[in-house]
Amino acid sequence: MRYRCLSFPLAPWVGSHLPVTTGYLALNNLRQNSGKLQKGDDGLEVPIGKGRTARKAYSLDEISLVPAPFGVDPDDVDVSLTIKDLVLEIPILASAMDAAVDEKVALELSRLGGLAVFNLEGLHFRYDDVRDVIDKIVAAPKEEAVSVLQEIYREPIKQELIEKKIGWVVRQGGRVAAAATPGRALDLLPVGVSAGACVAVVQSTVTTARFRSRTRQPIPWERLIGDLKVPVIVGNCVSYEGAWELMEAGADGVLVGVGPGAACTTRQVVGVGVPQATAIADVAAARDDFEKRTGKRVVVIADGGMRTGADLVKALACGADGLMIGSPIAATAEAPGRGYHWGMAMPHPGLPRGTRIYVGQKTTLKGLLLGPASRDDGTQNLVGALRNGLALCGAHNIKEMHQCPLVIAPTIGFEGKGLQKEQGVGQGR
Numbered sequence: 001m002r003y004r005c006l007s008f009p010l011a012p013w014v015g016s017h018l019p020v021t022t023g024y025l026a027l028n029n030l031r032q033n034s035g036k037l038q039k040g041d042d043g044l045e046v047p048i049g050k051g052r053t054a055r056k057a058y059s060l061d062e063i064s065l066v067p068a069p070f071g072v073d074p075d076d077v078d079v080s081l082t083i084k085d086l087v088l089e090i091p092i093l094a095s096a097m098d099a100a101v102d103e104k105v106a107l108e109l110s111r112l113g114g115l116a117v118f119n120l121e122g123l124h125f126r127y128d129d130v131r132d133v134i135d136k137i138v139a140a141p142k143e144e145a146v147s148v149l150q151e152i153y154r155e156p157i158k159q160e161l162i163e164k165k166i167g168w169v170v171r172q173g174g175r176v177a178a179a180a181t182p183g184r185a186l187d188l189l190p191v192g193v194s195a196g197a198c199v200a201v202v203q204s205t206v207t208t209a210r211f212r213s214r215t216r217q218p219i220p221w222e223r224l225i226g227d228l229k230v231p232v233i234v235g236n237c238v239s240y241e242g243a244w245e246l247m248e249a250g251a252d253g254v255l256v257g258v259g260p261g262a263a264c265t266t267r268q269v270v271g272v273g274v275p276q277a278t279a280i281a282d283v284a285a286a287r288d289d290f291e292k293r294t295g296k297r298v299v300v301i302a303d304g305g306m307r308t309g310a311d312l313v314k315a316l317a318c319g320a321d322g323l324m325i326g327s328p329i330a331a332t333a334e335a336p337g338r339g340y341h342w343g344m345a346m347p348h349p350g351l352p353r354g355t356r357i358y359v360g361q362k363t364t365l366k367g368l369l370l371g372p373a374s375r376d377d378g379t380q381n382l383v384g385a386l387r388n389g390l391a392l393c394g395a396h397n398i399k400e401m402h403q404c405p406l407v408i409a410p411t412i413g414f415e416g417k418g419l420q421k422e423q424g425v426g427q428g429r
Contacts, residue, residue: 206258
């Protein structure tokens with residue numbers, strides 16, 4: 001593996017395995033140039049007070065990609081994603097959010113080559129017909145939106161609706177994933193898989209392999225994963241150690257991201273989160289080391305904080321294998337939220353960690369993913385952006401993209417774009 005560093009010895013690091021680059025250096029040369037910088041270092045820490053230090057971390061907006069000195073035909077770029085024995089033609093997953101995913105979206109995304117994730121604890125499995133309750137959510141005044149959602153989500157989850165709605169997608173020839181929180185995974189995921197879900201997802205704000213409690217038992221990971229007989233994705237996580245332990249527990253994929261989503265307020269409510277570029281790089285380092293140790297490759301799926309083609313391409317360059325998006329899906333004509341989107345934890349009865357936002361209905365699902373784009377801001381034809389971004393960086397596939405050189409450039413999105421900003425067009429929107 002080649003390691004990348006700035007021309008001076010102590011380069012800032014994006015994550016556990018991705019230093020910033022203007023050129024290539026072998027690891028041995030890197031170690032000779034600096035005795036302090038070693039593979040696996042978490043980056044340079046700075047003091048924030050007496051006895052406490054903090055590590056610098058980077059968001060996707062703060063980095064940019066260095067194009068390769070050779071070109072690749074975008075038509076020759078392979079953007080497929082393999083999760084255990086499941087192959088997706090495009091690396092896009094729709095997040096398990098009620099305003100983004102219903103049966104029709106799941107079927108259409110499957111036909112386009114991606115995978116939608118159903119939230120088995122969501123609206124669609126509490127109500128057979130969700131149109132009236134979505135009308136109430138959309139019509140609620142801003143000040144009352146939380147209480148309206150809390151009341152709506154008090155309706156019990158119905159097993160027969162899981163069987164009915166997932167079964168419908170499968171009978172139409174589609175594929176779909178099913179998600180549940182750790183507390184409901186043991187009872188709900190087997191129902192979803194039995195109904196035809198081809199992937200099971202265990203997801204919460206932060207999911208860990210170890211859980212300490214005086215009153216509640218941890219998930220028996222080995223039994224859960226062994227019984228489901230389908231690929232199991234677990235999340236979310238943002239650290240090398242947390243990801244490694246989920247992989248050891250048997251996860252076939254891990255979700256990366258705490259709080260970057262457009263409708264999420266976790267970072268403000270509880271103060272927890274790591275910027276996505278660094279989080280992805282750290283988890284990707286765990287994946288690479290885990291594969292070397294065990295021979296098993298666990299897919300890393302960046303979850304949230306991505307709206308444009310540039311965001312998606314940067315996430316792959318940081319080490320992601322797959323990409324999970326919510327608000328862009330919610331902004332399509334097919335989405336059930338009617339132009340609105342709300343956080344997964346917004347209806348929580350005790351501590352809501354999401355909000356309702358207006359995202360509009362900007363294009364179709366096909367237009368969002370495959371184009372043609374009718375906007376010039378990178379928010380449509382996302383797969384086309386992926387192919388062209390990888391091609392410009394000299395990558396024939398996603399794994400090769402993990403070697404793309406990076407630069408720290410927090411203002412690059414505004415460089416030379418004064419007129420766009422003044423006129424509210426392109427990158428000035």
